[in-house]
Amino acid sequence: xxxxxxxxxxxxxxxxxxxxxxxxxxxxxxxxxxxxxxxxxxxxxxxxxxxxxxxxxxxxxxxxxxxxxxxxxxxxxxxxxxxxxxxxxxxxxxxxxxxxxxxxxxxxxxxxxxxxxxxxxxxxxxxxxxxxxxxxxxxxxxxxxxxxxxxxxxxxxxxxxxxxxxxxxxxxxxxxxxxxxxxxxxxxxxxxxxxxxxxxxxxxxxxxxxxxxxxxxxxxxxxxxxxxxxxxxxxxxxxxxxxxxxxxxxxxxxxxxxxxxxxxxxxxxxxxxxxxxxxxxxxxxxxxxxxxxxxxxxxxxxxxxxxxxxxxxxxxxxxxxxxxxxxxxxxxxxxxxxxxxxxxxxxxxxxxxxxxxxxxxxxxxxxxxxxxxxxxxxxxxxxxxxxxxxxxxxxxxxxxxxxxxxxxxxxxxxxxxxxxxxxxxxxxxxxxxxxxxxxxxxxxxxxxxxxxxxxxxxxxxxxxxxxxxxxxxxxxxxxxxxxxxxxxxxxxxxxxxxxxxxxxxxxxxxxxxxxxxxxxxxxxxxxxxxxxxxxxxxxxxxxxxxxxxxxxxxxxxxxxxxxxxxxx
RNA sequence: UGGGGUGUGGUGUAAUUGGCAACACGACAGUUUCUGGUUCUGUUAUUAGGGGUUCGAUUCCCUUCACCCCAACCA
Numbered sequence: 001x002x003x004x005x006x007x008x009x010x011x012x013x014x015x016x017x018x019x020x021x022x023x024x025x026x027x028x029x030x031x032x033x034x035x036x037x038x039x040x041x042x043x044x045x046x047x048x049x050x051x052x053x054x055x056x057x058x059x060x061x062x063x064x065x066x067x068x069x070x071x072x073x074x075x076x077x078x079x080x081x082x083x084x085x086x087x088x089x090x091x092x093x094x095x096x097x098x099x100x101x102x103x104x105x106x107x108x109x110x111x112x113x114x115x116x117x118x119x120x121x122x123x124x125x126x127x128x129x130x131x132x133x134x135x136x137x138x139x140x141x142x143x144x145x146x147x148x149x150x151x152x153x154x155x156x157x158x159x160x161x162x163x164x165x166x167x168x169x170x171x172x173x174x175x176x177x178x179x180x181x182x183x184x185x186x187x188x189x190x191x192x193x194x195x196x197x198x199x200x201x202x203x204x205x206x207x208x209x210x211x212x213x214x215x216x217x218x219x220x221x222x223x224x225x226x227x228x229x230x231x232x233x234x235x236x237x238x239x240x241x242x243x244x245x246x247x248x249x250x251x252x253x254x255x256x257x258x259x260x261x262x263x264x265x266x267x268x269x270x271x272x273x274x275x276x277x278x279x280x281x282x283x284x285x286x287x288x289x290x291x292x293x294x295x296x297x298x299x300x301x302x303x304x305x306x307x308x309x310x311x312x313x314x315x316x317x318x319x320x321x322x323x324x325x326x327x328x329x330x331x332x333x334x335x336x337x338x339x340x341x342x343x344x345x346x347x348x349x350x351x352x353x354x355x356x357x358x359x360x361x362x363x364x365x366x367x368x369x370x371x372x373x374x375x376x377x378x379x380x381x382x383x384x385x386x387x388x389x390x391x392x393x394x395x396x397x398x399x400x401x402x403x404x405x406x407x408x409x410x411x412x413x414x415x416x417x418x419x420x421x422x423x424x425x426x427x428x429x430x431x432x433x434x435x436x437x438x439x440x441x442x443x444x445x446x447x448x449x450x451x452x453x454x455x456x457x458x459x460x461x462x463x464x465x466x467x468x469x470x471x472x473x474x475x476x477x478x479x480x481x482x483x484x485x486x487x488x489x490x491x492x493x494x495x496x497x498x499x500x501x502x503x504x505x506x507x508x509x510x511x512x513x514x515x516x517x518x519x520x521x522x523x524x525x526x527x528x529x530x531x532x533x534x535x536x537x538x539x540x541x542x543x544x545x546x547x548x549x550x551x552x553x554x555x556x557x558x559x560x561x562x563x564x565x566x567x568x
Numbered sequence: 569u570g571g572g573g574u575g576u577g578g579u580g581u582a583a584u585u586g587g588c589a590a591c592a593c594g595a596c597a598g599u600u601u602c603u604g605g606u607u608c609u610g611u612u613a614u615u616a617g618g619g620g621u622u623c624g625a626u627u628c629c630c631u632u633c634a635c636c637c638c639a640a641c642c643a
Contacts, residue, residue, distance in 0.1 A: 011582065087577085139569055139638080142582050185571060185638075186638055235643095320581080320591095325582090328581090329579080330579070334580070383605095383606075395639085424602060425602095426603075459603090533603085536603045557604090
């Protein structure tokens with residue numbers, strides 16, 4: 001654990017609740033949480049918040065957090081997602097001893113359902129879904145009771161057994177809790193506990209013909225595992241009375257193995273310029289807007305990872321934004337600031353030129369046969385970390401600079417290379433612009449400079465200063481690389497706010513692939529997946545597979561860009 | 569239409585439960601610097617509105633308003 005991880009957990013209402021429970025001995029001093037994803041999609045930044053809250057809270061109070069797959073709907077779930085989710089959680093930095101599955105409790109759940117039937121608290125309803133829905137009533141109007149609501153217990157037992165045995169067709173019947181069709185909370189109007197679904201399940205195979213609903217499975221799974229604090233998002237707030245009702249019945253029957261767990265809800269994470277809805281992420285892929293779940297523009301953990309976001313920075317962010325019940329949306333800039341903070345400390349510096357402009361040193365020395373001499377200059381790997389040491393880079397009479405770093409006619413406050421001005425080439429020499437070559441259209445093709453041999457290493461012996469230090473890459477030694485530049489996937493802060501359709505706010509320039517970039521030779525020794533800083537440009541991640549492809553993780557804070565933006 | 573939830577700067581969270589509204593991001597102005605990065609400093613708020621109780625209210629009471637969630641055999 002690094003220094004940033006040591007900061008005390010921020011105050012929040014859930015943590016206060018846990019502290020109060022510990023003081024009062026509510027759960028015998030135990031704290032146990034769970035993260036319950038449904039294995040039907042990939043984890044994204046929103047899940048990262050839930051994971052961080054669930055795992056950190058348990059860890060802080062000496063408890064454990066279970067990873068439990070909520071695999072109660074065989075229609076959409078798949079084993080491949082299970083694997084990816086376990087993998088992503090591990091990458092985020094959390095240890096999962098053994099993944100658990102709601103499907104492991106199917107037998108227990110059925111036993112408990114039978115218990116409720118015997119107590120007259122559940123019944124089989126043979127009406128179709130549409131009828132049941134109509135009878136549920138609406139906001140303000142009470143529901144009406146099913147004609148099957150008062151059928152004899154033996155009949156319910158028999159019908160439920162037949163549902164389970166596969167003797168009834170899909171949709172022919174459901175098991176319902178017998179609560180209150182007049183209840184002002186819709187969730188309490190005799191909710192469905194089981195539906196008939198003769199499907200293959202990724203873990204239980206073809207044995208089950210009925211599957212429990214979320215509400216019936218979730219709280220009971222919590223109880224079986226000994227969960228104390230069942231944390232979920234705000235939209236489940238209305239389900240809490242039902243969560244408690246089921247557990248109350250089982251507690252009254254004396255069958256719960258642990259203290260009765262409690263559910264608390266907090267606001268989900270929303271980010272500006274980002275969508276996290278599973279449906280919309282899927283559509284981005286199927287429409288070909290992005291390349292897949294791990295496209296560096298995706299808010300998925302796999303995407304962020306490929307983009308170069310350190311797992312620690314995601315955790316820092318999730319810890320910092322807090323836990324509350326206020327619907328809110330965090331600025332993506334905050335996430336990026338945590339990424340920069342982490343990367344600034346650990347990323348080694350390298351030089352690369354994205355849009356090359358050739359510079360020739362007119363007074364550079366040659367050997368007897370007219371070949372330019374080559375100097376090796378020493379460069380610091382990371383000014384933030386002396387232990388990273390130094391490296392050398394070749395320097396000769398021709399090099400590349402960024403097109404942006406030269407202006408024939410400089411705008412106000414521009415202090416990079418311009419005719420007549422002297423600048424420093426990082427770690428090398430001072431050079432002064434003495435001329436330029438242009439093509440037929442007047443575009444700058446090449447810049448001519450002279451260098452001062454007395455400035456070797458980057459300092460003038462007479463102590464004179466220059467306004468600007470620029471990065472460069474020796475033209476005769478450059479490594480050709482490709483760089484993918486990324487901007488926000490959605491240009492609007494709140495995608496879809498204006499028209500109702502998030503896809504109207506897609507940024508057409510979310511990716512720009514630069515094929516003709518020049519990098520210093522040290523970049524040739526790629527460590528796949530690692531992140532470096534290209535000096536003055538930003539942080540760039542080596543692709544996981546292609547050694548000479550770099551993804552821009554995030555740019556450096558750029559005051560010059562702000563100055564230009566302000567001028568419009 | 570009924571029920572539930574939430575309102576603190578541009579943004580997100582705090583405030584020892586009635587005592588100078590704090591932290592961070594962003595923005596702006598400086599500082600430092602061989603990265604227009606980093607560092608450091610400063611500026612950026614009548615706590616949704618209106619009443620009340622009190623010496624004193626983000627906190628307690630009344631009231632108005634705004635936003636979010638709920639009528640899947642999804643989770």
